[in-house]
Amino acid sequence: MTQARNYPLGDPILEVSNISLRFGGVKAITDTSFKVLAHEIRAIIGPNGAGKSSLLNCINGVYKPQEGSIAFKGQVLDRISPNIVARKGISRTFQNLALFKRMSVLDNILVGRQLHMAANFLEVACQLPRARREERENRARCEEIVEFLEIGDIRHTPVAKLPYGLQKKVELGRALATEADVLLLDEPMAGMNVEEKREMCRFILKVNDEIGTTMVLIEHDMGVVMDISDNVVVLDYGKVIAEGPPAEVRSNQAVIDAYLGVAID
Amino acid sequence: MSDKPIFMTFARSDVTNFVVLMIVAFAVIPLTVGSDYWYTSILIPWLCLALAAIGQQIVMGYTGQLALGAAGFMAAGAFACFNLELRVPGLPFAGSLLLSGVIAAAFGVLFGLPSLRVRGIYLMVATLASQFFIIWMIDKFGWFKNYDTSGIITAQDIEIFGRPFTSPVEMYLVVAVVVIVLTIPAINLTRGAVGRSWMAVRDMDIAAESMGISLLRTKLLAFAISAFYCGVAGALFAFTYLKSLEPVAFDIKLSFEILFMVILGGLGTINGAFIGAAFILLFPVVLNSLGNTYFHGMIDATIMSAIEQVVFGALIILFLIYEPLGMSKLWTNLRQRMFSRKRAGDARALRKPAG
Ligand SMILES: Nc1ncnc2c1ncn2[C@@H]1O[C@H](COP(=O)(O)OP(=O)(O)O)[C@@H](O)[C@H]1O
Numbered sequence: 001m002t003q004a005r006n007y008p009l010g011d012p013i014l015e016v017s018n019i020s021l022r023f024g025g026v027k028a029i030t031d032t033s034f035k036v037l038a039h040e041i042r043a044i045i046g047p048n049g050a051g052k053s054s055l056l057n058c059i060n061g062v063y064k065p066q067e068g069s070i071a072f073k074g075q076v077l078d079r080i081s082p083n084i085v086a087r088k089g090i091s092r093t094f095q096n097l098a099l100f101k102r103m104s105v106l107d108n109i110l111v112g113r114q115l116h117m118a119a120n121f122l123e124v125a126c127q128l129p130r131a132r133r134e135e136r137e138n139r140a141r142c143e144e145i146v147e148f149l150e151i152g153d154i155r156h157t158p159v160a161k162l163p164y165g166l167q168k169k170v171e172l173g174r175a176l177a178t179e180a181d182v183l184l185l186d187e188p189m190a191g192m193n194v195e196e197k198r199e200m201c202r203f204i205l206k207v208n209d210e211i212g213t214t215m216v217l218i219e220h221d222m223g224v225v226m227d228i229s230d231n232v233v234v235l236d237y238g239k240v241i242a243e244g245p246p247a248e249v250r251s252n253q254a255v256i257d258a259y260l261g262v263a264i265d
Numbered sequence: 266m267s268d269k270p271i272f273m274t275f276a277r278s279d280v281t282n283f284v285v286l287m288i289v290a291f292a293v294i295p296l297t298v299g300s301d302y303w304y305t306s307i308l309i310p311w312l313c314l315a316l317a318a319i320g321q322q323i324v325m326g327y328t329g330q331l332a333l334g335a336a337g338f339m340a341a342g343a344f345a346c347f348n349l350e351l352r353v354p355g356l357p358f359a360g361s362l363l364l365s366g367v368i369a370a371a372f373g374v375l376f377g378l379p380s381l382r383v384r385g386i387y388l389m390v391a392t393l394a395s396q397f398f399i400i401w402m403i404d405k406f407g408w409f410k411n412y413d414t415s416g417i418i419t420a421q422d423i424e425i426f427g428r429p430f431t432s433p434v435e436m437y438l439v440v441a442v443v444v445i446v447l448t449i450p451a452i453n454l455t456r457g458a459v460g461r462s463w464m465a466v467r468d469m470d471i472a473a474e475s476m477g478i479s480l481l482r483t484k485l486l487a488f489a490i491s492a493f494y495c496g497v498a499g500a501l502f503a504f505t506y507l508k509s510l511e512p513v514a515f516d517i518k519l520s521f522e523i524l525f526m527v528i529l530g531g532l533g534t535i536n537g538a539f540i541g542a543a544f545i546l547l548f549p550v551v552l553n554s555l556g557n558t559y560f561h562g563m564i565d566a567t568i569m570s571a572i573e574q575v576v577f578g579a580l581i582i583l584f585l586i587y588e589p590l591g592m593s594k595l596w597t598n599l600r601q602r603m604f605s606r607k608r609a610g611d612a613r614a615l616r617k618p619a620g
């Protein structure tokens with residue numbers, strides 16, 4: 001990434017300050033802080049159970065941390081539910097696919113447009129002009145996303161019938177449809193082969209480059225992390241043990257120890 | 266019914282379906298069906314129950330909330346209509362129907378509240394409360410029955426623009442108009458943004474919420490609209506089929522029947538509501554006449570009704586396991602097979618460049 005970016009890194013857009021999250025006796029996250037810059041691609045890595053998913057869940061309001069605060073664009077997101085966080089501009093994908101199984105690919109992605117649609121139920125029921133216009137415009141928008149992700153030929157297929165890799169793509173599409181400023185991607189490439197991973201990386205980089213979306217992604221493949229991220233946060237036992245550019249983090253002794261001495265390739 | 270939105274293209278099949286439907290409902294049936302039996306015992310209850318099944322479909326088939334209590338909302342609608350007709354002079358029948366639906370919708374919101382906390386079988390039990398509460402309320406406060414002591418109140422005659430609609434054909438026409446007029450917005454809702462938010466909540470509520478959908482608003486809207494449809498259906502049911510108002514007509518058994526209509530008809534389809542209602546209504550009739558023709562009354566009526574229930578139970582289990590989309594899906598498959606050659610032709614025509 002040497003050439004000039006359309007969207008150079010900006011000020012912090014997401015600030016996680018001293019959050020702690022417990023489930024009964026289990027400490028999932030302990031006093032964790034870090035900042036994500038606008039337009040950045042930030043990777044979160046760490047062993048299984050380190051608290052990575054819990055962290056994303058705290059950011060978008062699925063979990064409520066017992067301590068600490070999370071600020072988005074300088075405004076504290078205090079104990080608010082995921083739908084409000086989404087409307088403020090944070091969208092996400094899930095580690096274990098969370099698609100709307102009985103709905104088609106296009107309808108899944110259209111749900112991502114829901115927060116851009118204002119017509120109320122009476123307008124929809126009677127097909128008043130605003131409802132029709134919104135439906136038309138948002139469908140067109142979703143068709144663009146479908147084209148971009150190269151899934152046009154399956155747009156009417158119910159997602160439950162699709163192979164895993166394609167479902168992951170649809171989930172990315174649904175998150176993209178929200179046009180959020182920040183996307184939280186929980187292991188978007190898990191279970192994919194090299195080819196699929198490369199494709200996914202291409203999409204992520206392209207979105208980041210073309211519309212400047214900030215990405216926070218959890219990823220295990222260090223090759224991928226080295227390739228696409230600007231900065232990395234390393235979690236272990238719910239704590240940040242290292243943070244910085246990928247090359248720096250890779251040679252950090254604490255990180256190597258956390259991975260039980262296994263050299264990170 | 267295709268999942269093509271009616272408003273994007275007014276898909277040609279939608280328009281033809283609609284025209285055929287109108288011709289059948291308002292020309293073929295009134296001109297060819299002469300016997301009152303068909304109107305009073307089959308067509309009228311079928312359409313009323315199908316409307317209630319649309320309500321059940323919205324909350325259960327589309328939004329995935331296992332609610333049981335459609336008959337309670339029907340009772341609310343029926344008694345609301347009775348009181349509106351009684352106490353609001355000059356209110357047209359259409360207005361009474363609409364307001365009955367709105368009143369039932371208010372109950373829907375109230376008894377939809379538990380859905381924000383519990384789901385599945387617990388929600389089913391919680392929504393059953395609506396059934397018992399509404400019936401209890403009507404029985405308890407004499408005002409609702411206009412202090413009638415006989416237990417059964419006669420429904421007022423339907424009058425539209427000063428003209429009474431009391432013969433079976435006339436009442437059938439009233440019911441058909443109301444049901445068609447209300448089915449179209451139901452289709453629009455389920456195919457549009459509102460339906461997508463319902464189905465998103467049904468399929469994966471956490472993801473729906475993360476996409477900006479408020480679970481509270483979406484679920485309560487589903488309960489409200491569901492109860493609206495049940496309320497109007499209940500009013501029609503009382504005024505055109507029962508021609509009387511008695512709370513026992515809206516007991517838990519009716520709620521279960523409406524639930525079964527939706528399961529057998531096909532969860533998450535509007536035509537499933539009509540198919541399911543027809544099946545539940547006609548099945549006992551057909552079974553009875555079969556019994557009579559082949560066994561000449563050798564089978565006892567109680568045994569007959571036992572057989573009926575066993576077959577019902579078995580069908581419901583079979584559909585839940587093998588075809589959750591119900592008879593509506595079987596019907597679609599059949600139609601696809603019948604018209605597959607024609608469809609292939611259509612597809613070829615579509616691929617040709619326009620102009
Ligand atoms: N909903 C939950 N209830 C109880 N414990 C949980 C829950 N979610 C996560 N945990 C626990 O929190 C810890 C961190 O989990 P998670 O955030 O999923 O880790 P990672 O994504 O890094 O693999 C684990 O010990 C896990 O068991």
Ligand SMILES: [Mg+2]
Pocket residue numbers: 052053054095
């Ligand atoms: Mg995880």
